[in-house]
Amino acid sequence: MSLPSWFDGEDAPATPELHTCIHCGLCLTACPTYRTLKVEPDSPRGRLYLMRGLAEGRIAPSDPLVGHLDRCLDCRACETVCPAGVPYSRLLEATRGQLSRRWRSASPLRMLGHWVLRSVLPHAGRVALAADALRLGQARPLAALLETPLAQRLLPRFARQGLAMTPKLKPRRERALESVAPRLPKGARMEINALALVFHPTGSPKGHVAFHTSCVMPAMFPEQNHESVRLMVLAGLRVTVPRAQSCCGALQAHAGLRREAKALGAANARAFAGEYDFVVSNSAGCGAALREAGHLLHESADAVAAEQLSGRTRDVAEVLAHFNLPVAAVPLHAAGDMSRPLRVTYHDACHLAHAQRVREAPRRLLRALPGVELIPLPNADWCCGSAGVYNLTHPDMADAQLAGKLDSVESVSPDVVVASNPGCLLHMRRGAAARGLKPRFVHLVELLGEAFPPPAGRA
Ligand code: SF4
Ligand code: SF4
Incomplete structure (x- = not known):
């Protein structure tokens, strides 16, 4: 006799999709949490097994089970290597939807996060107001106060990390x-x-x-x-x-x-x-x-x-x-050395490489820039640990991925690291600054913009 599913009827993970996994294990070494922790429940295959257990009523949610699902970065590297085409991210997000509605405990941090997601981000005016407030916090004397040892001790880790990553904000008229x-x-x-x-x-x-x-x-x-x-x-x-x-x-x-x-x-x-x-x-x-x-x-x-x-x-x-951009571009070169090409390496943001399958277009644009030497980054499509707000909610695991990414960067000594996701850039910049690394971390369009500057008199 089959047991009743723990999932209810609203938006449950699709049963046929849960059965697409053939347990081959090819995804294990592609998974950042499995590479770090080396335990099956922190692998894609293990998490799918947990989701299926919930679907078949064999298990119920518990703190450890939800911990394994929460530790997933939703980076989708497992989808890239999966021979069975398991739609892992859809299943994970549907499972998280059920857990969020029907099981989650209301911790203050979770309530704050959900309030931001529900009541701030969907409203452009409120995001702009929040940016204005943060900008005030970046100005002295408040910035100096926030940097004191006492303030650093009193602030929770996610707040310290969030403030350390926030770029210098511009006034509204310049942001528009x-x-x-x-x-x-x-x-x-x-x-x-x-x-x-x-x-x-x-x-x-x-x-x-x-x-x-x-x-x-x-x-x-x-x-x-x-x-x-x-x-x-x-x-x-x-x-x-x-x-x-x-x-x-x-x-x-x-x-x-x-x-x-x-x-x-x-x-x-x-x-x-x-x-x-x-x-x-x-x-x-x-x-x-x-x-x-x-x-x-x-x-x-x-x-x-x-x-x-x-x-x-x-x-x-x-x-x-x-x-196609126009053919003529301003040649780029290493800072302070006009004779040396600019050494550029490219980091694949997970949601560009694994989710959107976009890998070649950014590299093609970079290769076409005069003065640029594009050098391959080892494990370029391994997650840097940013993953939305994961670096705030799971800072240790995020930092473990960041350390590997920065090791790769150091191994090729670039002048510039290019990525096409702002979250990756903020996360990598913070880590690179802490290590004292020299490369600039920029968005693809920023480097392209340097090669195609505005016409004279229009800067
Ligand atoms: S989405 Fe990323 S972290 Fe999550 S199971 Fe797949 S590979 Fe691992
Ligand atoms: S690679 Fe795909 S089919 Fe194989 S274990 Fe991982 S999720 Fe399942």
Whole structure:
């Protein structure tokens, strides 16, 4: 007689998908937590076994079981190597959704995290306000106060780590995407209307794309959004930035907040329903979430629009490689040595390489830059440990992955490390600074932007 499943009927992991694992174990050494801990329940195969135990009613949630599932970085390296095509991340996130609704204890940290995910990130105005407040905290005398030994002792570790990683924030007028207008190529122009910001290229557009700005990029990494838009305009594209767009829902989905992730996915499906060739993201995690919208919403009223959004989402590297930047670029060279090429290495963000299967386009763009020597990074697609907010919730495991990544970086002595995910960059920059490493850690569009600077007089 079969036992009743622990899962209820709302959005449970699909039984046929839970049975796709053939227990071959090829995923074990691809998994960062298994490489570190060497125990089966902290491997993809072990976690799938736990999920199946819940589905078949053989086991019930417990602190150790949830610990194993929580330790997963959702990096999806296991999906890349799995010969059976197990949709691991979908199963994990559906399981986390059930646990989040029906089992979780309400610790203060979890409540704070869920409040941020539910009540701050989906609202651009609140994210901007939070950035303003953080900016005040970065100014003296508050910054000096936060750095005192007493404050460092009193602050919880996640807060210390979060503050240490936060980049220097800019004032609002400099963060605004509109501020890129003076740096656009000659003949290009910006149009502001009630529904969108629209950037028109010089001459007839080669294509029309919509740009997803993400929720935190406009506040934390505005220059990466500015450069993404400027480079796409330089490539001859009309770029529309719809005002109705929303946070991608990736962090909510990773945390098991399925209803919230679906609501955000539906909002984006409607916001990006126009006549665009592609919907472009420059953040690996956001791009992966937008590509997943079709699956997430397949039973909803927005299923068709969500499927269309999934099918049209591209990373900015794919779009720039597809439409081509102009041939002439400013040669790059090592700082202080015009005769030496710039040694660049590329880190594959998990949600770009494993989730979106984008590996070649960024490398092709880098190889085409005059003066750049692209050197392979050992284990380039191993997770750096950032993984959304994982580096705050699981700092020891995150630091173990970071140490391996920085060892790889040190082994090839680059001038620049390029990645296409802001979370990876912040995490690696913090670790590199602590080690005293010299390389710069930059987003792909930042390095491309250096090779294609604004025309003279428009910087
Ligand atoms: S998603 Fe990453 S951390 Fe999680 S089981 Fe797969 S390989 Fe391991
Ligand atoms: S590689 Fe795929 S099929 Fe093999 S054990 Fe891992 S998840 Fe299962």
